Amino acid sequence: MGFSVRGYEKGSDVGGTWYWNRYPGCRLDTESFTYAYFFLNDIVPDWSWSERFAGQEELLRYVRAAADKMDVRKNIQFSTGVVGATYDDARNVWTVQLDDGSAATCTYLVTAVGLLSATRLPEFEGMGAFNGVSFHTSRWPADPDGGVGGARFSYEGKRVGVIGTGATGVQLIPEIAKTAQELFVFQRSPNWCTPLRNSPLSKEEMEEIRGTRKALLAHVKTTPFGFIYSPVDRDGVQDAPEDREAFLEKLYSTPGYGIWLGNYRDIITCRETNDFVSKFVARKIRQRVKDPTVAEKLIPKHPFGSKRIPMETNYYEAYNRKNVHLVDVKEDAIERVTPTGLKTGSAHYDLDMIIYATGFVGVTGAIERIDFKGKQGVRLADVWDVGPVTYLGLQVSGFPNLFTLAGPHNGATFCNVGVCGNLQVEWLCEMLDYLRKRKLNFVEANEDAQEKWTAEIYADFEKTLLTASDDAWWVKVKRHPDGRVTRRALTYIGGGPTYRKICDEIAQSGYPGFKLARM
Ligand code: NAP
Numbered sequence: 001m002g003f004s005v006r007g008y009e010k011g012s013d014v015g016g017t018w019y020w021n022r023y024p025g026c027r028l029d030t031e032s033f034t035y036a037y038f039f040l041n042d043i044v045p046d047w048s049w050s051e052r053f054a055g056q057e058e059l060l061r062y063v064r065a066a067a068d069k070m071d072v073r074k075n076i077q078f079s080t081g082v083v084g085a086t087y088d089d090a091r092n093v094w095t096v097q098l099d100d101g102s103a104a105t106c107t108y109l110v111t112a113v114g115l116l117s118a119t120r121l122p123e124f125e126g127m128g129a130f131n132g133v134s135f136h137t138s139r140w141p142a143d144p145d146g147g148v149g150g151a152r153f154s155y156e157g158k159r160v161g162v163i164g165t166g167a168t169g170v171q172l173i174p175e176i177a178k179t180a181q182e183l184f185v186f187q188r189s190p191n192w193c194t195p196l197r198n199s200p201l202s203k204e205e206m207e208e209i210r211g212t213r214k215a216l217l218a219h220v221k222t223t224p225f226g227f228i229y230s231p232v233d234r235d236g237v238q239d240a241p242e243d244r245e246a247f248l249e250k251l252y253s254t255p256g257y258g259i260w261l262g263n264y265r266d267i268i269t270c271r272e273t274n275d276f277v278s279k280f281v282a283r284k285i286r287q288r289v290k291d292p293t294v295a296e297k298l299i300p301k302h303p304f305g306s307k308r309i310p311m312e313t314n315y316y317e318a319y320n321r322k323n324v325h326l327v328d329v330k331e332d333a334i335e336r337v338t339p340t341g342l343k344t345g346s347a348h349y350d351l352d353m354i355i356y357a358t359g360f361v362g363v364t365g366a367i368e369r370i371d372f373k374g375k376q377g378v379r380l381a382d383v384w385d386v387g388p389v390t391y392l393g394l395q396v397s398g399f400p401n402l403f404t405l406a407g408p409h410n411g412a413t414f415c416n417v418g419v420c421g422n423l424q425v426e427w428l429c430e431m432l433d434y435l436r437k438r439k440l441n442f443v444e445a446n447e448d449a450q451e452k453w454t455a456e457i458y459a460d461f462e463k464t465l466l467t468a469s470d471d472a473w474w475v476k477v478k479r480h481p482d483g484r485v486t487r488r489a490l491t492y493i494g495g496g497p498t499y500r501k502i503c504d505e506i507a508q509s510g511y512p513g514f515k516l517a518r519m
Contacts, residue, residue, distance in 0.1 A: 001429060006104060007076035008096070014067045014076070016114055018059040023140045023355075025171035026056040029196060029311035031256060033209045034220050034228055035418040036062060043069050048206045052255060053198045053311075084371035085109055087400065092442055092519035094401065097371075107441055108432060111367055112405045115413050116473065118365030120358050122163070125336040132340075134354035137168045155353055157181050161342055163334070164357030165191060170310035172357055177318040184349050186327045186334060186342070189471070190300045192281050196311035197255035221423075224495030226416030229262035236264035236273030248280045260309045268305055268464050278304040288316035297328050303465045307472040362473030363408045363490040364388055374399035384408075387476050387488025389454045391445035391513055392503060394428070400444035403428055409457045411499025414474065414491035423496075427503050434507070435516065442517040449513030461489035 011019045028035055032049035036059075044066050050058060067073055081099035088095065094109040119136045121127075127134070135141070141153045156179040162169055163186040170193050177183050201209075209216070216228075223230045236244060251259040259277075266273045282299045289295035298316065300307075318324050332344040341351040361368075364384060372380035375398050383389065383396065390396055393410020394403050405424055406412045412420035435443060461467065466489075471477070474491045492499055506512060 001433065003432070005075055006106070007072075008080045008082050008098065008104075009076050009078050010081045012079050013064065014073070015060045015063045017116070018056050018063060020117065020138045021140070021168070022056055022060075022142065023137045023168065023172050023357075024175035025173075025313075026168075027051075027171065027198070028053045028055075028059065029167070029257065030416050030418070031228060032058075032201075033213070034216060034226075034416065036066070045210075048203070049201050049209075051198055051200055053196055082370050084373070085402075086373040086377075087375060087402070089375050092400070108401045108403070110403045110405060110428070111370075111407060113366035113370070115363045115366075115406050115417075116360040118361040118369055120361050120365075121356055122334075122358055124334060126339075127337045129339050130337050130341075130354060132352045132354065134337075134356070136356045136358065137164075137172060138360075155180050158352040159341075159350060160184070160353045160355065161186060161349060161351045162355045162357055163329075164359060165189070166357065166359050167191075167308055167310035168359065169357035170312050170315050172355070173324075174312070174314045174318040176355075177321055177324045180323060183318075183324045184327055184342075184351070185324065186329050187297070188329050189302075190298045191307060191310050192278070192300050192302075192304045193310045193312040193315050194252060194259045194281065194284075195255075196313050197253075198313060199255065217419075220416065220419050221500075222497055223261075224497070225261055225414065226419035226496050227257055227261050229256070229258050231261065231263060231265040231267070234264060235266040235270060236276055237266070237270060239264075241276075244276055245280070248277060252280075252284065257309070257311070260305050263305075268303075268466065271303075271465065274303045274305070274465055285316055290320045294319050294326050297326055306465050306467075360473060363413060364476060367404060367407060372399065372402065374402070386478050386486050387458075388490065389450055391450040391453050392506070393453075393457075393492055394424075395443070395445035395450075395514070397445045397447045397450045400442055408490045409454065409492050411492050411494070411496050411503075414493055415496050420496050423500060424503075427500075427507065430507055431511065434511070438516075440516050440518050442515070442519045443511070444515045446513055446515055453513075457492055458489055460493055461491075464493065466493070 013019060031052060032054040044062065047062060047065065082096055083099050084097040086095050093105050093107065096104045096106065096109065098104065119138055121136055155176055158180055159182045160176055160180045161184045162173055162176065165185065165187045170191065173183065173185055220226050220228060239247065251263060263277065264273050267277060268274070281304060285298055286292070286295045289298060298319065319326060327344065329344065332346050335343045335345060337354065338348065341349045342354065368381045368384065374380065378398050380396065380399060383398065388408035390404070390407070390409045393407055393413065396402065404410070405428070406417055406421050410424065412424045431443070435441065474489065476488045476490055478486045480486065
């Protein structure tokens with residue numbers, strides 16, 4: 001577009017999620033051919049995916065190939081963290097502070113920091129004194145030979161503890177189970193997990209996909225979350241129990257997210273439909289896990305889909321192995337880390353490795369770890385203390401010219417980020433072009449537009465069963481000094497098509513809700 005642009009990246013190369021997360025078993029649970037953003041631009045048109053759900057190494061190679069073709073590395077300063085950014089009211093300029101002590105200035109500042117990148121580590125006593133190896137899953141050591149995966153880092157024959165059973169733990173556990181001497185899974189809350197059913201993609205299948213790519217893109221733009229799935233046009237309660245059972249059986253045996261995103265349209269709003277689905281999946285868990293006590297511990301209490309559904313490959317079967325042990329830390333809490341392992345209330349577990357699959361401070365975490373100061377030095381972290389306020393999930397009043405891609409309350413966040421993130425970038429580019437053509441250089445969300453947008457986000461969220469899981473990464477929980485606890489939704493749940501329609505209408509009407517000016 002002719003703008004001068006500079007990217008700052010903490011990693012030593014491109015890749016983001018796929019650069020940082022190299023734990024064994026790490027792979028997509030979105031169909032490979034609908035995921036990557038550059039797929040929209042035909043940037044790597046001859047790329048062939050080897051599997052329906054690609055693994056981390058292949059994804060990272062893909063991102064690198066795209067970066068090569070676009071020749072964007074020259075615009076990015078790698079191995080550089082952004083620690084703060086301050087808006088200068090008088091000059092209409094952002095100054096960005098970098099972790100090497102230097103600074104850069106710009107007119108427009110865009111965060112693309114990821115919604116699941118701010119690692120969350122527990123604060124157990126003794127963590128620093130562990131004599132074995134321990135790390136968060138997104139800091140898995142790189143392969144010694146410089147390969148793009150980290151899977152070869154050895155846990156073979158070792159006594160390994162994994163803390164956490166979210167989507168990451170669920171991918172990691174069956175892999176570690178294969179060769180570890182003993183694997184102890186420290187589970188606080190189980191999740192509803194359903195089979196990924198990955199398979200290789202043949203040359204012929206890939207050719208077919210290539211041929212239908214445009215139609216595929218047109219299709220995923222119409223689905224609520226940018227996946228190939230849409231809910232069926234029926235409520236679960238309308239179907240007879242035997243028809244529901246047959247429908248769910250079909251979804252359970254189909255690859256991917258159909259069972260969550262292609263289920264009954266009232267799955268996340270109607271308790272009765274949700275109960276039926278939850279009971280169906282609970283029966284599957286009981287069938288797959290041999291020890292009935294372990295099976296019961298693996299069955300969640302929250303409604304199906306009110307937290308992210310991890311897609312699994314032999315996850316439940318891992319618990320049938322003699323070397324895998326489930327430790328329920330709700331019953332027997334972790335008290336501390338010792339030099340030789342983990343101490344719970346009633347036992348000590350001797351370990352060579354402790355792997356923290358404890359997740360991320362979702363959506364706002366990575367933004368809030370940068371000290372943004374807007375007009376009159378107001379801090380973004382203070383404005384968002386209880387929960388984020390935004391307009392379109394893209395801007396915050398008081399922080400002109402700052403845009404948050406895939407940030408809180410925008411339609412790319414609860415979506416196939418590959419597809420929805422790209423569409424959001426296109427929208428932003430159009431806005432910057434609009435400003436430039438009119439010789440403007442200032443854009444700021446109006447307070448009233450922000451208030452209305454934020455209120456609608458919270459009200460829509462309240463209408464769903466998503467509120468039943470206030471520990472999901474898409475909820476910000478704040479415990480106040482007076483004992484009050486507030487919970488604020490971090491995601492827009494109206495679906496991609498509605499979000500983009502709203503954004504497009506705003507663009508076509510000259511950006512109502514934003515103050516545009518020349519400074
Ligand atoms: P997560 O879903 O937030 O899970 C973190 C796990 O750690 C939970 O089981 C949590 O228990 C547990 N935990 C946290 N603190 C703990 C503590 N102090 N003691 C014991 N347990 C503790 O994080 P994640 O598994 O990394 O996944 C995050 C998101 O990343 C996913 O929801 C998904 O969106 C994305 N992801 C995607 C893929 C994929 O697409 N293929 C793969 C992995 C991750 P509680 O539930 O009790 O808090």
